[in-house]
Amino acid sequence: MKIKIIILLxxxxxxxxxxxxxxxxxxxTDPHKLDADDNFIVYExxxxxxxxxxxxxxxxxxxxxxxxxxxxFGAMEMPTKENAGDMSxxxxxxxxxxxxxxxxxxxxxxxxxxxAAMKKIADLPVKTVIVSHEHDDxxxxxNYYKETQGAIVYGPKSVNVNYLGYDEHTGKPNExxxxxxxxxxxxxxLYQNAIRGTKLxxxxxxxxxxxxxxxxxxxxxxxxxxxxxxxxxWFLYLPEDKVVLVADVVMNGRVTSNRDGIVVGQLNALKAIxxxxxxxxxxxxxxxTDKTADDESIQYFTLLKDRVLEGIxxxxxxxxxxxxVTLEEFRNKELYYLLSPGNVFRSYEELEMYEGDEEDEKxxxxxxx
Numbered sequence: 001m002k003i004k005i006i007i008l009l010x011x012x013x014x015x016x017x018x019x020x021x022x023x024x025x026x027x028x029t030d031p032h033k034l035d036a037d038d039n040f041i042v043y044e045x046x047x048x049x050x051x052x053x054x055x056x057x058x059x060x061x062x063x064x065x066x067x068x069x070x071x072x073f074g075a076m077e078m079p080t081k082e083n084a085g086d087m088s089x090x091x092x093x094x095x096x097x098x099x100x101x102x103x104x105x106x107x108x109x110x111x112x113x114x115x116a117a118m119k120k121i122a123d124l125p126v127k128t129v130i131v132s133h134e135h136d137d138x139x140x141x142x143n144y145y146k147e148t149q150g151a152i153v154y155g156p157k158s159v160n161v162n163y164l165g166y167d168e169h170t171g172k173p174n175e176x177x178x179x180x181x182x183x184x185x186x187x188x189x190l191y192q193n194a195i196r197g198t199k200l201x202x203x204x205x206x207x208x209x210x211x212x213x214x215x216x217x218x219x220x221x222x223x224x225x226x227x228x229x230x231x232x233x234w235f236l237y238l239p240e241d242k243v244v245l246v247a248d249v250v251m252n253g254r255v256t257s258n259r260d261g262i263v264v265g266q267l268n269a270l271k272a273i274x275x276x277x278x279x280x281x282x283x284x285x286x287x288x289t290d291k292t293a294d295d296e297s298i299q300y301f302t303l304l305k306d307r308v309l310e311g312i313x314x315x316x317x318x319x320x321x322x323x324x325v326t327l328e329e330f331r332n333k334e335l336y337y338l339l340s341p342g343n344v345f346r347s348y349e350e351l352e353m354y355e356g357d358e359e360d361e362k363x364x365x366x367x368x369x
Contacts, residue, residue, distance in 0.1 A: 055109050056084050056194035060117045065280050065289055066241050068094045068218070070121065072105070072114055073287055076254045076334040079106065079137055084194035085186045086110065088137040088284055091245050092118050093238065095216025098127040101151075102236055102245045103284075104141030106186050108197035111141025112148075128215050130222065131155030131203060132247030132284065133230040134162055135260075136184035143201035154222065155203035156232040163200050171206050221276075225249060225269035229261040229284075233269060237276050244276055248284035252296045254334035256285075258343040262350050263308075264357065266301045270294060296333075303327055308347045309354065321348045 062070040071091040075083045085106025092114070093100040099118050104111045115126055126149050131139045133156055145151035160166035163182065167174040187195055210223045221237040228249050235246040248256070249269040258266070273281070273294060281293035288296075307325045316324045322341040330336050 053193050055196060056191065058084060058086050058110055058113050060086075060110075060113050062092070062114075062117050062121065065091070065282060066243050068241055069238070069243050069245075069280075069282075070094075070118065071282050071289075072117075074137075074285065076285065078335070078338070079186060079189065081189065081191050081194075084110070084190055085137055085140075088248075089282055089286075090114065090138070090141075091282055092126075093218055094122055094124070095128075095218050097124065098216045099124050100215055100218060101126050101129040101141075101145065103132050103138040103247060104129050104145060106137045106140050107190065107195050108141060108144045108199070109194060111144035114141070115144070115149075125149045125151075127151050129153045129155075130236055131159060132235065132245075133233045134158045135230060135248065136186050138247065138284070140184065140186055140198050140200070142203075143199045144197070146201050153201065153204045155206065156234060157203070157206040158230070158232040159203045160206075162231070164202055166202070223272060223276075225272050226265060227262055228265035228269040229256070229258070231260065233265075235269075235273060237278070239277070242277060242279040243282070244273060244278040244280070245282045246273055246284065246294075249273070250281065250283040250286075250294045250297045252283055252286035252288045252293055254285055255330055255336045255339045256297065256300065256343070257335075257339050258346060263301055263305045263347045264350070264354070266297070267305065270298050270301065296330075300327070300330060303329065304343060304347055305351065308344060308351050312348065312352060318345070318348050318352075321345060 060072050062072055064070050069091055071089055073089050074087040077083055077087050079085045079087055088103070088106070090105045091102040093102065099115070099122070105114060126145045129142055129145050129151050131142070131153060139155065139159065142153050146153065157171040160171055161168045163184070165176045165178050166172055184200070187198060207222065207224065210221065212219075212221045214220070218238065219240050221239065223235050223237055225233045225235065227233070230248070233247070233249055235244060235249060237244045249266060250273065279291065280289050282289050283293055304325070304327065307327070308321065311321050311324045322344045325344045327340055327344070330340060
């Protein structure tokens with residue numbers, strides 16, 4: 001009797017779950033509740049909130065990094081209601097006739113207040129926004145500049161593809177592009193008076209490879225490093241200013257989140273940064289901007305790669321790799337306990353079938369000589 005009841009309950013459970021297992025055959029009345037692959041989004045849809053109370057005060061104070069570059073430095077935290085998403089760094093470059101924004105921040109209101117602060121330094125519009133990568137703490141202010149300044153946004157194709165459903169080959173809208181895109185973590189999580197007015201704005205122009213150009217009188221190199229911290233990362237090099245704006249491929253004072261990245265890609269990105277002649281580097285998170293700004297990231301990813309590979313060589317089971325590779329050198333850094341174990345485990349998954357790269361082969365040849 002017990003067996004019959006169990007079988008019956010299993011059949012009922014399967015029937016109930018069928019719409020979720022085979023969700024692509026279900027008629028969807030709310031397409032904004034699907035991700036880019038038409039799968040149900042597991043979090044609840046948060047209805048847009050406008051409210052009438054006073055907008056969030058980010059209390060933004062620009063810090064001058066060089067003659068023509070000022071930056072806003074965010075908290076060394078994860079995004080929370082209390083910091084209103086202000087936990088990453090964004091910069092403004094003073095051109096002849098316009099400010100150039102490097103990453104517009106976590107919300108419309110953030111961008112609005114950042115521009116107001118920059119206008120006190122020079123009363124210029126923001127006609128150009130350049131985006132480093134697709135994580136939403138870096139570009140949700142784009143729609144402020146597009147709507148109020150008519151700005152052109154340069155950035156990774158992955159922003160449009162992964163958030164707006166654009167074609168991954170052409171980077172243009174297609175039949176899968178939705179009028180109402182999925183919500184990001186900022187839009188779901190922040191107080192309404194911080195996220196009010198924020199919309200996902202498309203990147204206007206993308207590039208397939210590293211590109212040099214002059215915008216508003218500023219020479220710059222937009223450098224593609226590819227799959228590093230995220231699916232598609234770029235940094236901005238200003239040769240005349242000897243400044244490099246690198247976003248999240250470099251962090252200091254805290255442990256990075258490599259949830260969407262790969263160790264080998266991070267190390268390659270750091271080599272590309274080292275190859276430029278710079279005096280100031282602005283990370284995506286952290287306050288150090290001098291010649292030592294990338295030291296922590298180089299050390300972290302070098303140790304992470306070497307020690308995980310050693311663990312694999314010693315046949316450490318993946319369930320125990322985080323106990324074997326602890327990266328004690330970073331125990332006193334912010335977010336160590338929250339993020340470092342995950343970085344180790346994901347690196348194990350990445351490096352388990354690793355066969356080396358050209359740099360490894362060069363090192364081996366040098367050792368033989």
